[in-house]
Amino acid sequence: MELRNTALTLRHEALGARMMPFAGYNMPVSYTTIIEEHLAVRRSCGVFDVSHMGEFIVKGVEATQLLLHTLSNDVSKLSPGEAQYSCMPNDKGGIVDDLLVYRLFQDQCSEGEEAYMLVVNASNIKKDLEWLTSKNTYQTKIIDISDRTALLAVQGPDAAVVLQSMTDIDLKEMGYYTFAKGKVLDKETVLVSATGYTGAGGFELYLDQDNAVALWDELMAKNVMPIGLGARDTLRLEMGYCLYGNDINDTTSPIEAGLSWITKLKREQNFPSKERFLKQRKEGVQRKLVGFNLEGKRVPRYGYEIFNSNDQLIGNVTSGTMSPSLGYPIGMGYVALDHAAEGTSIKVKMGKKLYQAEIVKTPFYKE
Numbered sequence: 001m002e003l004r005n006t007a008l009t010l011r012h013e014a015l016g017a018r019m020m021p022f023a024g025y026n027m028p029v030s031y032t033t034i035i036e037e038h039l040a041v042r043r044s045c046g047v048f049d050v051s052h053m054g055e056f057i058v059k060g061v062e063a064t065q066l067l068l069h070t071l072s073n074d075v076s077k078l079s080p081g082e083a084q085y086s087c088m089p090n091d092k093g094g095i096v097d098d099l100l101v102y103r104l105f106q107d108q109c110s111e112g113e114e115a116y117m118l119v120v121n122a123s124n125i126k127k128d129l130e131w132l133t134s135k136n137t138y139q140t141k142i143i144d145i146s147d148r149t150a151l152l153a154v155q156g157p158d159a160a161v162v163l164q165s166m167t168d169i170d171l172k173e174m175g176y177y178t179f180a181k182g183k184v185l186d187k188e189t190v191l192v193s194a195t196g197y198t199g200a201g202g203f204e205l206y207l208d209q210d211n212a213v214a215l216w217d218e219l220m221a222k223n224v225m226p227i228g229l230g231a232r233d234t235l236r237l238e239m240g241y242c243l244y245g246n247d248i249n250d251t252t253s254p255i256e257a258g259l260s261w262i263t264k265l266k267r268e269q270n271f272p273s274k275e276r277f278l279k280q281r282k283e284g285v286q287r288k289l290v291g292f293n294l295e296g297k298r299v300p301r302y303g304y305e306i307f308n309s310n311d312q313l314i315g316n317v318t319s320g321t322m323s324p325s326l327g328y329p330i331g332m333g334y335v336a337l338d339h340a341a342e343g344t345s346i347k348v349k350m351g352k353k354l355y356q357a358e359i360v361k362t363p364f365y366k367e
Helices: 009-014 034-043 063-068 122-135 159-164 209-221 229-238 274-283
Strands: 018-022 025-030 046-049 054-060 083-089 095-103 114-120 140-144 149-155 179-184 187-193 202-208 225-227 287-294 305-307 313-322 329-336 345-350 353-360
Touching (some): 025 229, 046 229, 054 063, 054 122, 063 140, 122 140
Parallel strands (some): 046 225
Antiparallel strands (some): 018 025, 054 140, 149 202
């Protein structure tokens, strides 16, 4: 299958980025080294091209009802200008996708309508659209705007300072998980969101893909370091954030994955697998997603087996890396519930050897 490009692919190649396929797109993994890019975001500021992500507009007089009956979190709690992390459960107790939900402003709606933007994982755009459409028995339209939307994530403690000279939005007044629509580089309809996937603070900017190059070039002129998907992965893992396809998927329950906080079971509306999740909350689950530190320098990888102190198989690794901020290997994986407590000694099998590890509370990196 031919890889798709973002509006910035030529810019990445001109910078000498190491490109590789990701979710059907030709994406930059790194420009210098993953460690250098990772530390730049933690200490100052960097910009990611994440235009491969999917965006849907959900709009209509019953838009809220559709989302209340398809998503795990409670969108009725959102006011215009607020965002929310959620997941889209399937009918078998798993997760179709995890996503961000934005409650759009009323000037983006006709009278009596409600409107939201959903931001979904690139690999799941088609699947998510089909799933939502199959559940849409409401007076609501679902509009896929992924192909015409660019997304740049400017992340790090200096992000507000870097961006403020480029926009009329007061960035310092924006609360976490809020957003505003305003002017950036004289482009009128940019949505600026105080969200991100790094734990380093910063903003995500949604704009027409025709305007992406101008914004990217201005950031490069301000000496903002371009950051690839390699550092995006190490940054999110240091925070214990789930990656769809690794830590969560169609067979993992949000209760197992530590996502009970976005699974609102007390509200009256039913949504897919709600009864299963209620039972899991009441009776407990058989396994749990945990974080662990690993001794030595070997990096745990997806699928590696996890054993208890008696060398009995208890689970599998879902994510792992050498933490650039901490200097030692970290990972996440599912283990049997009776071995999931913080401080438990476990072993990870790499090759023919078992390596000592310890279950720890996430996030791994604490500022």
